[in-house]
Structure formats: structure tokens, C-alpha cells
Amino acid sequence: MRNYLYLLFLFVFVAVPLASFAQSTNIATTTLTISICGNEIVDGGEECDVLGETGVYSQTIAGRQCTASCNFGPYCGDGILQTAFAEECDDGNNDNGDFCSAICKIEPAGSGGGGSSGGGTSGRGGSTVDLGDTIINVIGRGYPLRTINFLLDTESVGTVRSDSSGRFEFSTNASPGTATLGIWTTDVDGTRSITLNNTFDVTQGAITNLNGIILPPTISVPNPNVNPGDTILISGQSIPSSRVEVHVDNSTIVETVTAGTDGKWSLSFDTSRVSVAQHTLRARTLTGNPPLRTESSFSTSIQLFVGVDGQATLPSDLNRDGFINLIDFSILIFWWQTNGGDSDPPADINQNGRVSLEDFSILLFNWTG
């Protein structure tokens, strides 16, 4: 507490006169806000100011404690999931019957929904209560006028067409619990995007909205094998009129271009800027302006072989049916821990002499469902 009084002293007798001096000499106009933690008055920038409280965890909003820095300590109802304090959920309130109980425990099916009068706590009785559909709703942006594909837990659950601005909206029924939604498309030149995966919890009888999805751009080069000093055209498709960042290797070189109104973008890259070696290229989309700038996750990484030989793509369609799914996985498992025998395309996808987890990982990367 004594330390805070020293700080207060410094603020009042040093910072405030300095600020006044700055104003009087017209050098800068800085507005200082002084708050005193420990005077039991909630000043600007403080959440609370209670002497003697240590900020220990509280199971209720009413019982929350103030910390020594005049913020509230963790509590059930602060909207932050704190598993260290055995919270299973935190929906920002202490209400029962809204899927997250008053003490931040998941309320199972049948415990009431949407704040209605359900209120029970037994999961067993739940199956008889009509909770309505469990739905995932997705809103996002991608490339204009393309078919967007959706995978839920590895299975294809439908497609939707994006509009001319690249916007799309999609809904699907889902089972409650941990879910992974994958979104992918192809660009106007037929290049496949990366599958954008989101893993989250789906609440029974509720609509789980997934907003603000930005599909990463596609990226391709005409020929991955180039001579040192050649200029190559890196291109792809993105959200119309968005900015696209192209990262070379681990972002050692970053170039930015703007996509056209049709979402197409291209960048001339002088390979004399990189060494004679194998390099990786990847891109991401930027929308908006700081501080509201939003960036997508990265695109597929493509390989560029500058002055060296290399194989750019690794096939995973082991039964050549145009899809990479459980059938290909079965074939991989058949050859598991062998050299892949005479499988064609080879089950030993990375050609290292053994069908193993590396090959499994490559197959999962290329998964189409």
C-alpha cells in the first residue's frame, strides 16, 4: 500500500506539473488521467478500489474481489473461461438454465435453454425436452461467385455460392460437443484454397454463430522450378479489392499487392532477391485499416525451387478418384509401416522408404472429404 502512496505522490507532484509545463510551452498537448488505486474511490481506468481485498477467485459476480491493481480478480461471470478454477464455461452471468450454470458448470441437455424456465440440473431428464435444433451458422468472405465447400468433422455437409463481393452464409445442423468445421473452395483458375479449419464447442439446442470468417487467398506459380534471377508471376484470388501479403520463407521477405474487383491478384517477383535453394511462398488477406485491420490465416504454402531440383506436389489421392478421404486413409493403413510396396500412387507419399505418420500428416493436409 505504501508503494501506491509513493506512486500517487510522484504522479501529483511530478507528472502533473510536467504536463502543465508541456501545455504552457505549446510543445505538445498530452492529456494525463490520474487515478489513485487505494483511495477507495473508483477513478477513471479503475474497475474497483477496495482496501483489504486480494482478488481471489469468486464463484459469483457479487462476491468478486478487487486486486491490488484495482481490477477485479477472476470470477464466474466475467465471461472469461478460467479452467484453473474449475470453470467449464463462462457466459458472463450467474444464471441457471442457459447452458452454463450459475457456478460456471456446463448444463447438459434438458437443463433448460435460452434462459427459459427449464432450470433443472439433471442431464438424464434432458432427452425428453425439446431443445430445438442444434445449428452452426457461418458468415464469411472469400472469392466472388465461387462454390464454397463445408466439411463438418471430416464429412462434407454442403456447399454455398458466394456473391459478387465474396460474401457467403451457410447453416448446418450439428451434434453438440467438440466440432471442427472446414471451409474450402477453388479460385477462378481452379486452384484449390487451403481448408480453413475451426475447432469449437457446439451447444445443444442453440445456434453457434461463426462470424468474420476470411478465407485465405489461393496462391500459385506457373512453374515451381526457376532459374536464379528469373522474374516469376505469383498469382491467386482473394476477397475483391483486398490487400494480399505474400510471405517468402519465414516472412523474411513480405510483399503487398491489392486484389482487383474480381479478387484476382498477381505479383512479379525477382528471384535474384533469394538464394539458390528451395523456398516457400504463402499469402494472406488483409481487410480494413488499423486498428480495425483483419487478417486471414495463411494460404497453402507452395514451394519454389530456385536453381535446384525438387518435386513441388505430393500426391495423396491413393485410389485416383479425385477425392482424398477415408478410402485413401484405408489404403495408407494397409501399407502402414511398410515401404508402400507397388502402390500407385505410392502410399509412401513423401518417398522416404516407410509409410508412417509423415505420410498420414500429408494425407490429412490434402483431405477433401
Place this chain on the structure above:
Amino acid sequence: MKQMFVRVFYLATVALLFIVPSSVQAASLYIDPPFSTLFSGDSVTLAVRLDTDEAAGECINAVDAKITYPANVEPVDISIGKSIFNIWVEQPKINKQERTITFAGGIPNGYCGRVSGDPRLTNTLVEVVFRSPGFTIGGGSSDSSEAVVTLSDESTAYLNDGRGTKVSLALYPAKISLEKGAGSALVNQWQEEVDADVVPPEDFSILLQKGEGNFSNKYYIIFNTTDKQTGVDQYQVMEEPLTQFGTFQWGRADAPWVEARSPYVLKDQSLNSIVRVKAIDKAGNEYVATLIPDGSMRTLSSSQILTVALTVVSLVVLLAVGFISWRVIRNRRKERINTDDDYENDETATSDDNEIHND
């Protein structure tokens, strides 16, 4: 005062251990909760969780993990109900001799970290239920008051980058404090979850494939599903012969459920059987998927060949018996006619003689 200090130190350690996995700039595999207390007879569920380096945009799609545990706790069950993995190369398996738990699985297109606003921690790979050794009567109990469950350095993870790149993993263990006495009430959270699970595994379908250069060019089936409550425990397969041959249903009564995993090479390669796959979760709820092979793909099965052969043999035997009977009857009739003719001739001859004698 000393007690207070110890408590503060303990809380700080717990907080530090909890914070470390989420704050470091590398992928981490950790066991959650890092600290737990287990009274005699109770059980505790520990989750193996995965964190990615979200700042680097890292996604991970496959993990091969090995957990080691000491002798003073006993793993009793494993659940994959909350797992982010959909495909398992090796289902989680407890090896009680070596005191290890191993698993290898993956998620197509990768796990890319926590989605902002997600109400739960959805980064579980597997959950392991540990039980305390229980009460020991007559002494000889272990003096050890804690059990450390660790992730072996052999554990590996792979980036979702299409090249199978290995990730540098930070591994975090969990410590279980073992209390000698019993708690105020017997705690078995896992049993409560099993009791509460009344939902069967998710719907799924069976895919029929024929090996081309693999599976010895035989027909095989593929299946996979999830159960988001207690997790799929096992699959069973039944090949039930079709019934179009009426009374000749060879082997039908004996068609058993066989524990199996995908891919499964069919025993009836003639495709004259209805194939059923049953997925059973840890609570015993089940979902049965059925596949009736397309008629155009079927060939004659051994039972059908046997049925046809028996029918033909039966017909031949019947015809032979009929023919022989007919011949026998005809011969007998002939013989009888002949006998009658002879008798008539004899009669005629006798009467002629009498007439001559009379003359």
C-alpha cells in the same frame, strides 16, 4: 503463517504451470489439470491437450503420443468423446505392464488453435481416467504421496503443411496428490458421465471397396464415426447371408458380431451377405449401419453353389428314382401281362385238348 506461505506458493506454482503452456511461443502437449488430489477409492480424469503457436499461424494435424504413469495410480478407462481427432491410426491403448498409454491420430486439415469466443477448451486429444490404489488392509501400503503422469519425449506432432514437418513440442506433466484417507464422498466423475450418456454414436455409412493392388484385390469395407459424449469404445461387424434361397440359409443362424476396425476385409467375397457394422460407445449405446451390396456385384457364394448342387443332385436322384420306379413298374406290368398271356394260352390249350378228347 507458514501454512499461509505454503498455500500461496502452491497456488502460484499451479498458476504458473497453467499459464506456461498457453504463453510460450511453441506448440505444446500438456496434461490437464496439472495438479489434482485423489482420495482413496476416488478417480480423476486427466485430459491430454494440444496448444498450437497461434501467433505463427501454426496448425497441427497429427500427433503420436506416449504417456507414462507410476505404479501408485491405475488407469481404468480412456475416452475420446471430446477429442478433436476424428481419425485414429492407433486407438488409445493402456499397456499395464510397461505402464504406458499410447495413441496416434489426426484431424484432417489441422487444428489451428482456439477460436475467440469458444465457451469451452476444445483442444482435448484423449481423456484418461485414473483411479487411486484404494484402501490397503494389513499394512504394506506405498508411502508415496504423489503420482506424476508424464508425456514421453518420444511424443511427436506434425504440421498441417502438406510436407509432414515435425513440430518442436513442449511437454508438460501433471501431478496427482494421493491422500491416504477417504474423501467426504466417493468421487467418480467418469462414472457419472457414463451414466448420463444416453446418446448413441453419430450416424454413419459403410463404404464398400475392392482392393486394386492392395487388400489382396479383395472386397473390404470402410467405416468411421464419433460419439461426442463418452466416445466410441469399439466396432463390431456382422456378415449376414441373404435370404433369397428360402429354406437353404447356410450359416445364417451362426452369423456372429465380430469385433473389428476399419478397413475390414469381408469374409463373404461373393457379396451375398448383408453387412452390418455396430458402433458402441463407452456407455453401451449403439448405432448399427447396414450395407446391402448391389445385386450386379454379386457372384455365386459357396453356400449358393452348395444349394444349387444339392438341388441338382436332389433332382437327379428324384429323376433316377422316378425312372427306376417307372422301369420296375413297367417290367412288373410286362411280366404280369406275360404271365397272364401264358395263363390264357395254357387255358386255351387245355380247352382245345378237352374238345379234341370230347370229339
